[in-house]
Amino acid sequence: MADHPTDSIIETPFDAALSERYLVYALSTITARSLPDVRDGLKPVHRRLLWAMRLLRLDPAGAYKKSARVVGDVIGKYHPHGDQSVYDAMVRLAQDFALRYPLVDGQGNFGNIDGDNAAAYRYTEARLTDVAMALMAGLDEGTVDFRATYNGEEEEPEVFPGLFPNLLANGASGIAVGMATSIPPHNVGELADAAMALIDNSRLDDRDILQMVRGPDFPTGGILVDDAETIERAYVSGRGSFRLRARIEKVVEKGGAWHLLVTEIPYGVQKGKLIEQIAALIADKKLPILADVRDESAEDLRVILEPRSRTVDAGLLEESLYRLTELETRFPLNLNVLDKERTPGVMSLKEALLAWLEFQFTVLVNRSLHRIGKIDDRLELVEGFLIAFLNLDRVIEIIRTQDEPKPIMIAEFALTDRQAEAILNMRLRSLRKLEEMELQKERDALQKERAELDKLVGSRERQKTRLKRDLAAMKDKFGDERRTGLRPEAVSARGDIDWSAMIEKEPITVILSQRGWIRAMKGHVALDEIDALKWREGDGPYKHFHAQTTDKLALFADNGRVYTLAGDKLPGGRGFGEPVRLQIDLEPDVEIVNLLVSAPGKKLLLASSEGRGFLASGEATLAETRKGKQLVNLKPGAKLAVVRPVPADADAVAVVGENRKLLVFALSDLPEMSRGQGVLLQRYRDGGLSDALAFSLADGLSWGLGGETGRTRTESDLTPWRAARGAAGRMPPIGFPRNNRFN
Template sequence: MPMDASGAFGNVEDTRLADALSERYLAYAMSTIMSRSLPDVRDGLKPVHRRLVYAMQQLRLDPNAGFKKCARVVGDVIGKYHPHGDASVYEALVRLAQDFAVRYPLVEGQGNFGSIDGDNAAAMRYTESRLTEVAKALLDGIEDDAVDFGPTYDGTETEPLVLPAAFPNLLANGAAGIAVGMATSIPPHNAGEVCAAAAILVRDPAATLDELLAVMPGPDFPTGGLVVEDQASLRQSYETGRGGFRIRARWHKEEGRFGTWTIVVTEIPFQVQKSRLIEQIAELMEAKKLPLLGDVRDESTSEVRLILEPKTKGVEPEVLMETLFRATQLETRFGLNMNVLGADRVPRVMGLREVLRAWLDHREEVLRRRSAHRLAAVLRRLEVLDGFLSVYLNLDEVIRIIREEDDARASLMAAFSLSEIQAEAILNMRLRSLRRLEEIEIRKEHGALSEERDRLQDLLPLDGDDEATRRKKEARRWKRIGSELDRMRKQFGDGALGRRRSELTVPPQPVDISAIVAVEREAVTVLFSQKGWVRAVKGHGIDAGAQKFKEGDGLRLSIEAWTGDRLCLFATGGRAFTIRVADLPRGRGDGQPIRLLVELGNEEDVAALFVLRDGIRYLVAGSGGRGLVIEAADLVAEKRTGKQVLNLKDGGRALLCVEAVGDHVASLGENRKLLVFPIEQLAVMNRGVGTTLQKFKDGGLRALRVFDSGTGLVWQDGAKARSMTDLQPYLGNRADAGRLAPNWVPRH
């Protein structure tokens, strides 16, 4: 801090550290959100991409022009518009040119721009680039006052705040970014389908989401593949702007000699590096986690071609691929989070209909501004031409005034009632323009411009227009926008570039691969500690309490199982996870944290852990007193991320998951009220918020028991079985409040 002449610090302000930090962090967060990570809903670009495209346009790197070194482009971008590192700007440029990274490249590259294997591009001094027709469509009209401009970072020049965007870039190319406290993830789509959906909205602004999805059914990824998602889930994703899509590799079976066959993978999921995928498959083969796969090799050229050889020819191809889909990146999930900056520069999550509406409204504004800009130019030219035509009848007088008058301009204005602009244009006229042929050309130009003026005035709202006229002009503008959409659809929706690459399919029938992995059947006891460590020890009937644990830890749960069994972990967040007993650590050690086996959130805990028994049902319930009955098959989740089974309301948590073997349910609340009701009153569902089990005035659910009325209710091991006669005072219907529990129900 600078000091004055006396050695004292100048202008010192006291402020709390918390206030200073929060103020600066907020400024950083807003900068990240507005100027780095989130795209604009109108042109689908982040600032760095917008500046790249605009800088290349200023360098005249049009699709029909020659290429220029990428170093020249990067230098202009960081020197004029984007004061950041050249490496990050070049990476953004490279991505815009990679046809496997963006569905419709904005940059055409010449040289080494990387590969789907994850290879890096050559240095910027070796590569060259120019704009594509897609980028040209994004920029169309930028010189016609179609969008607002703002000062660059140093105030010496101006840059566009948004592009005119005749091309639906946000949906066609998608976007991804992580800001502070928010993120965006939008998959690419087919531009022809997006334009068709937008055209429906132009014709009918009240069109439903189902009408839009009829012509725009789902994502279209640059690398192709199969989008495996049911229609209901897909519709919900586009309605809310949040969801996800499951992508699988495209494959087919090739017959060999003597009954042998191989699997050929021709398309892999979006954003998966082919070389890393092969490494992953090889690592799993070495770890003996892909017992049906014999070999993998890469025969790719410019096209993807992965060869997968089975260990034996008796294996079903579908079963082999199912094991690979579950264990490798041959199947991935692409999240949908349409969090974008609106026209008001406020970030929010939009649904498909709202995104299309925002883009169309931007196109309508661009049309109005371009038309107004062109109309002003036409009127200026007509004014000049009117002046020319007025003097052609009196050329001798014009020549006399110019030769003899001291102030020729003022004299011309007075003699012929001309404006200052008209008089100046006449004075600047060349002598050769005075011939008769030139007058004919001027009259032709005047007629053409007059027609264009009338057409433009038919589009623009003018002072003095009544409401009916304004509505007619608005209808004409939307008709013009509809024509532009048809042109975009034909230009970018047809041909090799516009042809759909990803195939939309319904989810395949589930394939049970649990018995495929050859595991020696062995009795084990699973030990789960209080601090979340898990391991398996050999044998049944062991003294679990005598086992050693880490210091400060102890036994929480012991489960007798076999190595071929599957465990179900039901988390307090309502998700179910599947863990194979054979995958658990063995021996006398401490085991490993269960969070390394499944992706359990930091705020989540284990509500239940048990051996999953096929063919039976389970009752899951949350602390709020809602629950549902679910089949065992619907609890199976092979992915580490698990499966959401019980949807929880604000502040709720999943409490328990018990076998639904019996005909009655006993529900106990934290208020010690007991309710017994028939289990048939509960719906069987595969997931959801469930139905109300018991109503509570205060508190929530504490415990549940499912029992058979013939054998009675045993509340805890070793206790006396209570018959239906004993339980008669507590019988009721689902969602009743119940009565105060008897003394034989423990208080804790």
Template sequence: MGTDLAGHIEDTRFAEALSERYIAYAMSTIMSRSLPDVRDGLKPVHRRLLYAMQQLRLDPSSGFKKCARVVGDVIGKFHPHGDASVYDALVRLAQDFAVRYPLVEGQGNFGSVDGDGAAAMRYTESRLTEVAWTLLDGLADDAVDFRATYDNEDHEPIVLPGTFPNLLANGAAGIAVGMATSIPPHNAAEVCQAAKYLIEKPDAEIAELVALMPGPDFPTGGILVEDQDAIVRAYETGRGSFRTRARWSVEQGRFGTWTIVVTEIPYQVQKSRLIEQIAEQMDQRKLPLLGDVRDESTTDIRLVLEPKNKTVDPDILMETLFRNTALENRFSLNMNVLGGDRVPAVLSLKQVLRAWLDHVHEVLVRRSNHRLAAVMRRLEILEGFLAVYLNLDEVIRIIREEDEPKSSLMATFSLTDIQAEAVLNMRLRSLRRLEEMEIRRERDKLDDERRSLETLLGSEKRRWTRIGRDLDATIKKFGAGPLGDRRTTISEPPEVIDLSVALEVDREPLTVLLSREGWIRAMKGHNLDPAGHRFKEGDDAGLSVECQTTDRLCLVASGGKAFTLKAADLPRGRGFGQPVRTLVDIPQEDKTIALFMVREDGRRVIASAQGRGMVVADATMVAEKRTGKQVFNIKPGETVFACLDAVGTHVLTLGDNKRALIFPMDQLPEMTRGAGVALQKLGEFTLRDIRIFTMADGLVWQEGQRARSASDLSVWEARRGALGKAAPQWMLRKG
């Protein structure tokens, strides 16, 4: 007990000590820094900011206070972290281009959409907005629990009680340890409508909720061009992404000239960086239809894009910009939040709305109970006042003459302790007949309120009806006008435009080389001498394709994804080229299985190492995104083994079990995406080889060998999915 521990050293395993401390750090990051609470949509720093500003009485109708004062109170009383991080959080809450419904009203320089930072906190001032005041409403009514601050000198709310759907309305973003969150902002009125529908129909499908809140509503506007099914699927799983495009229009000039004016850009895209990106793309000749870009923005965004000439199609010009610049952007959805039990989880839209509604219901019950207790206390006092008003002379006598006036009053008039205390504290000016009438009116009014509160607390249906009315009030207050009107337009996904013809790329023969280590380059001409190709040290030849500059190439990875490359965009010359992973987002663990030219009528056979396969049309494998398209669904531990041109009548598969099988090609189904069907029964073995050939022409196993005829191969013919028969030696030799 009293042992001095100074200088005490305790041996422990380094791995155990490190893991124990890292877990503590990770939990602190997850719980107290990066993930928002599903109930109020706030992280601790934002909640403490709002609470500190309420304590400073910075309500929407009051004057402003210096941000330095606010930040000082926050870090001194509630949030012992750096002032810069707290001020950055405050600034973001005030930026109308960063949050859909600002919680702080700023005065001074709070940054711009160009990426400019805010002025120092000693120069800027702030106060709460109506939205923030709504979130804080009820703190004084025992609506939520409080906890001690870090120094045990004060208390702070664990969560805010307000009935504003802040999590979905303002969104959230954060990176914790091992998990992250990314929630786009939505229209508050639409969220409240969906919440009302969920109250009326608790078993509602997510598609029904999406009909009421059709997608994100970004502060910077733009156009949402995501597929409706993808939106519903994202809200069902809590994970997905939303594709947004800039809003633009054509302005006609003199003599048939025209320009494109961009008035809204995607969310979280810095305007200055966007212009730099467009200029870089022009320098690299990736925007051949664009002549010039100008920034004519003032308080509103106005980017002017001039075409090379007036014969250019505006839609084609914008399509080149959407594909090459941040004028088209994706915002990811990952609804990873802390639930009411403080456990992080990825929730669906319905679960998020349900959790928020349950919080609103709990707040209503707690506020009603708090108000009922206050009404009962006041009624008790008023009954005491009325009891003594008929005998004021006796009350005065007792107070003047008795040594213990309180106990005498309680005995004489049958008063409770609280009533007697209230009578003793009564002012002399209240001893009027008029005051008695006012007390009776107040008592009757409070008695009506008591009955109303008891009825509300006794009926869950009435409580949900009341919450519905509160949601209607929120819709009326924040659902119209410049703040409430929807800014992001919901649109159908655009049709895919083939730019190779529109851009009039010169048709030239190319040979595309992809090395074993993943370096890709395009060389002029066909039938090139392989000995003339140089590779980096330790690298060697891999795949090669002869094509034209107007062609598109498809790359298939072992993870089952297909990626599209434009031959004209590939690096030229006799150097080593560049890593293909800089052109498309191939997962690090995946290998390149095939590289081929996309043909309009082309078909490919894709097979996994575990002996499943299918036929896929070239056209369905084309992916417009860098992230590619999942074509073959692999199971854990599986990989894609081969992707072959589906030209032939029969398929030959050879397993590591040294069994071969030949079956007709028409037994393989054609799919746009799937896990395929069994090619050969392999059990625990994997594919060793797969060939596609025309039976009438026979099978040439190795170059220089004779073609094996149909009669030679008939012994291995069977239905697809069979076990196969022992392979001959000529099949087992390496080709």
């Protein structure tokens, strides 16, 4: 009777089953897909691609074969994944703008730096490069272990043994489960120098290594603008980032005009998208000092940037482009790799080089032992041949007269089975005297080679000498000039840029309604025309003034916070505008106290309803975020009541309370603060502060008389109201406004 279907069901907690299966998936992703091996710098898909191309005999001197053939072999024999992902990996190995030292020599369209994709694999052809051959050198010499492929029909190497520092020379990037890797490419000549120095002294200091490996060396060039300390911190910890800029030069034309020429762009930046980004800045008028961008690239990259006029500061334009476009980028460093035990971990630059050198020592010993085994096998046969030559007549007699000559020869001449078999398989033409002499020379040469290999295997110092010699040869073959420049002095402080130059200066009229709707009309509209504008039902004018699009506006709220608005970002004058709360995070129950142009160098008088206040500079009123910044600290129940500009000739302060008491004191009694509660301006028994004003004592205090006449009254002699700051004051002159406001 067949088993019941439910008999195979295993009851287990869901979280345990999920955790176990997800852990298997995570380990597979980390070790078999996303992280490179520190020994050859390759992920499994790249290793299998190169291995399949080697078996197809796609040598650098040979003919190209269709990429489809390579991809087919890889996914059919070694890497059972999607054909497109395998082809994408192959394409990257062939792109000279993606790899510092390409491993695949592609023929056809393999994409370009503009960001265009490669042609389909049925159209392109490929073969290996010399670098790839160097990376795989020694695979047939017993240097590394092989393992069965996923279906057990083929074998593939676990790692490539070649003496090429591919991990650091070409870099790597990948995202696994819970971890990632990002390694920039480096100059192989610098890596070889550092490796040879570490062979001599494995305790070499990180700073000494960085005297040789001066930083990443990207295939697209560019300028590395980080200082030595930043680079050192990144390489010592294995984590950090590198600041990379395009290579830009100023080209002076005939007549005095000039333009900026971009010849190298940061690594990983697509030229087509970069030009679109710059063109968008011009179209949106976010960079008015730039007039045009042209792509004149052919074989070499050449992008022309035309300034608005010859009077534009070239340094300002260049620095602005770095800030606003991908002409400056950051490349992350996360040296997370698999060690020889297939364990992931973050290494420093020195640790990665030492791990690679340790592997190369192992490869050198394995190759030597493998060669010794081959020599022993050959010596065994050569010794047998020489015995045959010494006893040639007897050997011929045994072969002619005996039905089973092998056992007789083994017994009579003390031969091994292999020696006897080889003698019996000798051709008659080999029985020349000259052949005997060649065998003796071969035996002597093999014995000498074996003795040298024995010494090499048994001596660490000999291994060091041999490895340094091989590294020097590798450097001579593949070493080239550094492409990425080093110029830490090129970095300028962000504060050095006049960002207002990035905005086209135009006059505007700023209008704020009673309900907090804001708009900006083009030009300086006559202020008597503001009342004729359309307003939302129940709304009306509250504040209006002339400004420029380059101005920063400071909005003060009664909670003591100040918010910054950009003149060029205000909604247009058509319609009713927009609620100012869409541009800043102003709470619904908070009222607006004032809105004015934040002018550096100008001072403001700030006073709270409890009668405290201070002076603030225009710089102190600038906020960097939508949330603004707390400028006036208020006690519970108090509000910011007064924000007024201080005239240049002001030397006195007038304060009036809700109790209609007026007080005048010297402006010098007020401190200038960037934030705080301030000092006591006027003392109240009941109520609080109504208004405050900074003015010139010589001009007196003026106020409007009301009505349509527009007449004002000026009180010149303010002696009765002058007292020390913090006094109670006395009743104002006859005719002072009943609302206790100065205007």
